[in-house]
Amino acid sequence: MGVKRPWNIVDMPIYSLATYHGSKVNMNICTYVTAVSMKPKLFMIAVDYNTQTFQNLRSENRAVLQILHSDQQNLIQLLGKKSGKVVDKQAKLEDRDLLTSWKGNRVLKESCGYLQLRTIKRSNIGGDHEIFYFEVETSTTKNEAGVLMFQKLIADGVIL
Secondary structure: OOOOOHHHOOOOEOEEEEEEEOOEEEEOOEOOEEEEEOOOOEEEEEEEOOOHHHHHHHHOOEEEEEEOEHHHHHHHHHHHHOOOOOOOHHHHHHHOOOEEEEOOEEEEOOOOEEEEEEEEEEEOOOOOEEEEEEEEEEEEEOOOOOEOEHHHHHHOOOOO
């Protein structure tokens, strides 16, 4: 295998951002996630313009950031490589009994943690993603062990 691109040499947790439109949930895979403030706790997340996630965030200012567990690696194909504009991800997840409720939001069972977010600002600086700034309203940790990490996805050939 050749040398990795510079942005692929770091290791970081893999997240799924759950966004909502009415009673429907859509989820994606996020690696462009950064905590940017301690008090208040703020996160910055880059969201691709051409996604259902982006559309949902334009209409509702709430989301749940889910820290994925390594046992959830099999969800990368559905959540990260399929478009919520084409595939009803909620229905697929419900068919597999993978959803639960947390703070009134549909989320993935077995995630390591959840952060309930509220959009406070957006920034369009060009490129294929828009930056969303979120304030953490509440959070919970379910499991500190087994967080799915970026380098594991590379090692397993999920990300090239």
